[in-house]
Amino acid sequence: MGGLTVAAAPASTFPPVRGRLTASAPVGRHTWFGVGGAAEWLFQPADRDDLAQFLAALPPIVPVTVLGGGANTLVRDGGIPGVTIRLGRGFSRLAAANAEIVAGAGTLHLNLARFAVTAGIAGLEFLCGVPGTVGGGLRMNAGAYGREIKDVLVSATALDRAGREHRLDAAEMGFGYRCSAVASDWIFVEARFRGEPGEPSAVARRMAEIRALREASQPIRARTGGSTFRNPPGGSAWRLIEAAGCRGLRRGGALVSPSMSTS
Numbered sequence: 197m198g199g200l201t202v203a204a205a206p207a208s209t210f211p212p213v214r215g216r217l218t219a220s221a222p223v224g225r226h227t228w229f230g231v232g233g234a235a236e237w238l239f240q241p242a243d244r245d246d247l248a249q250f251l252a253a254l255p256p257i258v259p260v261t262v263l264g265g266g267a268n269t270l271v272r273d274g275g276i277p278g279v280t281i282r283l284g285r286g287f288s289r290l291a292a293a294n295a296e297i298v299a300g301a302g303t304l305h306l307n308l309a310r311f312a313v314t315a316g317i318a319g320l321e322f323l324c325g326v327p328g329t330v331g332g333g334l335r336m337n338a339g340a341y342g343r344e345i346k347d348v349l350v351s352a353t354a355l356d357r358a359g360r361e362h363r364l365d366a367a368e369m370g371f372g373y374r375c376s377a378v379a380s381d382w383i384f385v386e387a388r389f390r391g392e393p394g395e396p397s398a399v400a401r402r403m404a405e406i407r408a409l410r411e412a413s414q415p416i417r418a419r420t421g422g423s424t425f426r427n428p429p430g431g432s433a434w435r436l437i438e439a440a441g442c443r444g445l446r447r448g449g450a451l452v453s454p455s456m457s458t459s
């Protein structure tokens with residue numbers, strides 16, 4: 197990641213905020229891998245208006261990076277230039293009506309799946325095993341066990357680099373395999389999902405089955421990239437890794453899993 201370095205800039209360089217603006221924040225440590233450098237500046241907006249006003253006033257030349265749960269992000273040792281934005285409590289609202297759920301983009305997938313259980317909404321159980329947040333899931337079209345975000349998304353709301361709000365229907369997201377085509381500098385702030393009415397105990401049972409399947413097939417508590425590798429069309433990433441003789445390959449502190457998941 198290149199771009200303008202604002203590390204030495206005083207906080208007064210930035211627009212006034214209600215959230216938290218922190219210099220040299222060790223964000224690498226808070227990703228799934230737990231490695232990598234610091235964000236020159238970390239902004240944790242109080243809410244959507246705070247984020248919109250900040251983006252509108254931030255000089256366009258300052259690079260902006262958004263980080264969700266860090267489950268699909270490896271921060272380089274040199275850190276992240278410019279401003280890194282992480283959505284916290286002000287973006288974790290959950291509300292349900294008519295088999296639909298509106299979720300803030302900072303909501304953990306697991307919390308969304310649990311909320312669906314209590315709301316009696318089926319169809320979102322697959323998210324319980326995908327680490328990360330709604331924002332990261334929208335960007336990556338996260339999926340597991342035959343379902344993806346694109347199958348349950350009604351619409352998403354995003355802010356562009358100038359802080360303007362946009363609402364995108366699922367069809368406008370340009371979803372592909374583990375990706376979406378939305379401009380890379382747009383920040384998702386909220387999403388609306390649709391499931392179907394379900395008996396809470398049955399939804400909870402399905403969720404427990406998924407969690408058990410995952411525990412049996414993946415080292416989910418280790419500092420692993422999980423399903424980070426994309427499968428090639430018609431093939432499996434693990435087969436390619438195996439064929440290249442990389443199973444168990446170690447370089448420094450990085451290791452290719454000796455027991456790769458074949459699911």
Ligand SMILES: Cc1cc2nc3c(=O)[nH]c(=O)nc-3n(C[C@H](O)[C@H](O)[C@H](O)COP(=O)(O)OP(=O)(O)OC[C@H]3O[C@@H](n4cnc5c(N)ncnc54)[C@H](O)[C@@H]3O)c2cc1C
Nearest residue numbers: 264265266267268269328329331332333335338339384422
């Ligand atoms: C153990 C393990 C298992 C995994 N299993 C699966 C799996 O089964 N299926 C699967 O699909 N993935 C899986 N993954 C990958 C990961 O869980 C998903 O990609 C998830 O969607 C990442 O979400 P995140 O919030 O952590 O995103 P991050 O890693 O923080 O970010 C990923 C991308 O999303 C962008 N982003 C994050 N938040 C926003 C936002 N609010 N607005 C715009 N862009 C944003 C970031 O800029 C970055 O480009 C696994 C990862 C691990 C570590």
